[in-house]
Amino acid sequence: MTADPVPVAQALIRCRSVTPADDGALDVVQRFLEPLGFACTRLVYGPDDYRVDNLFARRGTEGPHFCYAGHTDVVPPGDVAAWRDDPFSATIRDGVLYGRGACDMKGGIAAFLAGLADFLAANPAHKGSVSLLITGDEEARSVDGTAKVLEWMQANGQIPDMALVGEPTSRHALGDTIKIGRRGSLNAWVTVDGIQGHSAYPAGADNPIHRMVAALGPLLSAPLDNGSAHFPPSTLQVTGFDVGNRTSNVIPATAQAMLNIRFNDHHTSAHLTERLHAAFKASGARYTMRTECSGESFLTEPGPFVDGLSRAIARATGVTPKLDTGGGTSDARFIARYCPVAEFGAVGETPHQVDERAPVEELRRLAGAYRAILEEFLT
Template sequence: MRNTPTDPLPLAQALIRCPSVTPADAGALGVLEAALAPLGFTCHRLRFGEIENLYARRGTGGPHFCYAGHTDVVPPGPAEGWADDPFSGLVKDGTLHGRGACDMKGGIAAFLAGLTDYLAANPGHPGSISLLITGDEEGPARDGTVKVLEWMAGRGEIPDMALVGEPTSRARLGDIVKVGRRGSMTAYITLLGTQGHSAYPQRADNPIHRLVRVLHRLIAQPIDQGSEFFEATTLQVTGFDVGNTANNVIPGEARAMLNIRFNDLHTSASLTEMLHAALQAEEARYEMRIDCSGESFLTQPGPFVDALRRAVVRATGAEPALDTGGGTSDARFIARYCPVAELGAVGSTMHKVNECVPVAELRELAGLYRMVLEEAFA
């Protein structure tokens, strides 16, 4: 093992300087490929639709450990909101600034630094290590991780375990290991009525009244009380519209939009049936479209999660909490193939103006990722 650990900062800066606002690559994957090839990785640039992705692997045997991440970033927003150029990769007062510093170019750079040190100490390491890096995580997520996994499955390269480097830590590095995520689905409901004059309601069928009663059925009581690893399912009305500009007309349609974040007690199919039941209970004439961006998943405690826990304890001296909160990530796709968990930097500035990460935290994360590899291949 070299005396001086590899510094993730130069690579993180190089990645930030690529303005890879989804779906643009802007050279980011080329930066990674140039860093991985000298380490003995075979790199594949995979384009699906307009999305560039990178799959790189070193070794052919098992166990197969995969690190997954993304180089695309959300738009920086108005330039005047930033203290500095969002794609400068500037370091001020020990903090790296720029879009992607936290989510998640800094994390990718930390993994490569930790990986470099692991390989230096273990040139003949068992098994194989791969990276699945997409340019479509912040976008529709149709031509990124999903398509690369299908490509990997066709080649017999599905990993035995996968770590997603999203910035999942809450207050300090390593305090959270995400072992699952809630599912997310959106329902677009159009309730059909009969248009008429508001002075003659008996000649019309007001869809607003019926839709209000449907929504009351859905929000009056909690859907559940949560489960062992998940908080309670939530249903939020995120849109309500009738498109009516006349105060004396009963409209013919009323529309609502609902977002449901659900735990492992449900599936999108079972919740869709719940919505149908609520609508039918009010004898509604309706149309409904469901968009599910991901089912809930849980990686049960076992050898992989134990390896992550041991690495965090070694690196930080504290036990991590196993958590399933927050939004969705590409882990929802990987969970269909193998055990997956998420562990990364503190996410307090992700997607914000003046996104940043302390350089010391990046270096600590690199050391943590090196220990993750040591524990995973122990």
């Protein structure tokens, strides 16, 4: 490598870009890209009290169009006193870069920028075009970031042929995992209405807890499915239960529950919502339910794009990556609506932790892997 990702990562970490604040992080990226011939467009969305700055940058106009997607926003540092250094100081100690975002994912963005610079230096007349979609709204609402930029990209003829999200996907060694899909996530808030009464005289009451349990029992006693070719079984978890009752001899008037379903490609959120309603109707409960899907499941089937990523990563790292769909949600769920997408990045051991960190040599090796990926698709 001739371009070093470490100073870029330090500059990004020193921006206190806790969602939705940008604090100059996208300026760092833009200043790096413009001398390389990228046309940069800043796109700001959101209400006045939650403005989100985003960046779309592209070099070239022809296909194939390769897009790298990432986010410069970070989660809050938490208890700053628990950190060895200021979480935004970007300290290097014993060959390790410390700071909020070092792993997730300012370090990854810096690695891509360095790999991109080396790729362009070696291949100034590469085929196709390369773009970056960098958002400041991934760690929180995820409403005014990637999803909105993609709408703008579609309206302006900028949808790529393929996209790579730079989340820290590697588990134990750089290059060991590519994510080719993610499970969907459905949240439900359910209130069951009963009739309050004395616990000694239950005939005059209608216990909403019993109704709630009767509805949840069948949902919890049998698996939603047995998994699919690329996904584990779907899961339903009761994440909250409250009756607002502190008196032991009173049957409460209402019971409330929160549910979360992580689902594979056997389901859609609409189908699962119907299943929840059917269970509560079968229990005879008088209930209300609100559901919210934070992302449908998606899968990029193994094929030319995934195979090319695997070849390039193996060539650069000496590790043959495993194809995986585990973990939570990411902005890839939005990109999957438009083009094939996968995720590949650093070893994800410390995201969101105190003393978040990334070995500097790993960042440099990651930059080399990103260069190899660009060579795979654009030369």
